Amino acid sequence: MTEVWVSKEVFRYDADSLVKAFFPGRPVKNHLLEGISGDILCTRIEAESIETIVIEIPEADILSGSELRNILKREIYTRLKEATGRELPWGTLTGVRPVRLASKLINERGTAGEAREALRELYYVSEEKAELAVEIASRQRQVLERVHPEGLTGGVLPSYSLYVGIPFCPSRCTYCSFASYPIEKWRDRIDEYFGALEKELEFVRTAGRGKNPDTIYIGGGTPTSLDEKSLEKLLELIAAKINTAGAVEYTLEAGRPDSITRDKLRIMKKYGISRICVNPQTMNDETLRRIGRHHSADNIRNAFHMAREEGFGNINMDIILGLPGETEEDVKYTLDEIARLAPDDLTVHSLALKRGSVLKEEWLESAAEKEKPGQETETSSDNISRAVKLSSDCAASMGLKPYYLYRQKNISGNYENTGFARPGSEGIYNIVIMEEIQSLVACGAGTVSKRVTPDGKHIARCDTPKDIEQYLNRIDEMVERKRELFKDEL
Ligand code: SF4
The missing domain is CATH 3.30.360 (Dihydrodipicolinate Reductase; domain 2)
Known part of the structure; x- marks a missing residue:
């Protein structure tokens, strides 16, 4: 202890x-x-x-x-x-947003070089990570200028972003701690869920007073676990309340390849979805089985090619480093396979064992069996360190540049999650939400809305219950809480 x-x-x-x-x-x-x-x-x-x-x-x-x-x-x-005898790549920084500090230091010190020095001297950040944080902070500024040419005012972006949560999945992954429920159990009540969403979106419509959200993100869960008819209904519902064409980015998380069909892709295209996520996590069939994903690497390849054929020019892929049983060779194989597909955006996560995930429970149980409570996972810091390096080398070889980064608690080896993208394909939603530089209205069960004050110094939040039954029963209260949070104006 x-x-x-x-x-x-x-x-x-x-x-x-x-x-x-x-x-x-x-x-x-x-x-x-x-x-x-x-x-x-x-x-x-x-x-x-x-x-x-x-x-x-x-x-x-x-x-x-x-x-x-x-x-x-x-x-x-x-x-x-x-x-x-150990050093930490992020030095004394324990917060989740090192890029935010880098950005603040660039403002205060005037140049990227001096910001880098300050990260090294005041926070003992390694040379490599200081370079990375400053590079990302500088790139984010350029990306955000595409959204609002006047750039950040007082550290924040005007307007807002919209998140719509669809908390259903084909099956539950063992590392998952999100609000996610088996679609089969809820298929008969999807319309009820949409009814609640409609109330929230009506609030967004009136409070927005004609203002478009800069970015829209439909996540979850896995929104493509809805069947074709329900997916179209959802997109129609959003289009009826929000000017989706006015958003600079409209993303839908088609995370699980086993839920993607050609018809669903066509529906997404019809409603103006400009960016999708097809998330393998790993390209090793054995690991996919072990983490509870009922699909193969071939399903991933097929879904990706189908999305390209249907005209999706901005596809993100997520992978996770440190999955149980995976060796460095497995990570190399996954990266090689991803490079073959050549996505526009690659997000590399280091595994975080979170409360509520099956994996965390299993790990606690096995540690207890071995009578070595609290030992590190089998994935050591050194392994993760090498995997992080392999991933960033692979991203660089594909022409993808790092553009957002965040850390989370319990992350393997104290590393980070990094998003890489082809210049021009960066996920703007990822930047504004991770850096908390814009208000977010989040609708659906298990979501969190955030109101960022104009000076960027304060963030007020309101969440909705993860439990769908509770969300449905308390929907009017949820709308009132949003009204209170945003003072009736977005
Ligand atoms: S696809 Fe995502 S949300 Fe669904 S169970 Fe897996 S990790 Fe959770």
């Missing part, structure tokens, strides 16, 4: 998350240290494999809270690096 004590509540999260990053997969208990005088910040770290670390920092000469936070994190990082 690893334990951390801090003398001030406000530093508990920073200390805890940094220690967790050094000991991924191990439980960390944190406590408040009692009896420390007001002007000394004290931290104590105890872990099985290292000698106890005690850090004491006098607060007297330090000006701001954030300065103190950074000093503390640098000190913890240095001491843990000495004790474990």
Whole structure:
């Protein structure tokens, strides 16, 4: 067991998350240290494999809270690096949006080079990751200027984006923690679900007052798990309430290849879908079976070719690194197969074991059986590190450039998820949502709407229940909450 004590509540999260990053997969208990005088910040770290670390920092000469936070994190990082012999690619950064910091540093320091230096010196970010974060921040600016030529005003984009959630899938993947229910169970009640969506979309129509969303994203779940008739009904419903032609990007997640048919692709084209996602996760049949996806790599190839034949010029593919049982050879094979297909956009995720996923439960069970609770997954940081490098090399060889990046808690080896795209094919929705630079109206069960204030400093949220029954029963309340969040105007 690893334990951390801090003398001030406000530093508990920073200390805890940094220690967790050094000991991924191990439980960390944190406590408040009692009896420390007001002007000394004290931290104590105890872990099985290292000698106890005690850090004491006098607060007297330090000006701001954030300065103190950074000093503390640098000190913890240095001491843990000495004790474990490890370095973290993202240094002291434990948040999910390192690109946001890079963008802020470019604004403050004036050049990309100085922002890179600041990431290295103040946050101990590795040279490679500092370069990556700054490169992505600079590219995002260019992409966003295509949407609003005046660029970011006060760090945010005007207008809004729209998300529509369809929480149904053909089967449940073992790593899934999203709102996802078997389509077969709900097929008879799809119209009821659409009825609730219609109420939410009517709110968007009136609150939007003729303003188009910049981007529209239909996700889930797997929207293509709807049959042809229902898919057309959904797209018709959206088109009746929203000026979809006014959006710069209209994406539909056709995630599972076993749910894609030529007729569905034609329906999507008819309603102006400009970007789709066909997500293999891996091109190895054995792994696909192991993670609960009832389709083969051949299904993926066929769905992809069919989408190209139907005229889809912007196709994203998602893969996951660190899937159970996968070796470096498996990852290489997946990347080679993806390169053969040549998608326009490739998103590389590192596996995150999330609460509620079957995989997390299985992992906890197997760790308990081995009487080694909290051990790392079989996918070590080194393996993930090599797989991350293989993926970015593969993306580069296809002419795809990194354009968005985020990290999540419990991610394998403390790495990140990165989106690569052919210049001009970047998923704009991904940028605005991950960087939280535009308000998002999200409709459907298990979705979260966000209102970003014009100065970009505050974000208010409201969510809808993941449980579909509850979402249906409380739909009027959901609409009222959105009205309250957006003050009746988008
Ligand atoms: S396709 Fe996506 S949403 Fe559906 S079960 Fe798999 S991971 Fe979850």
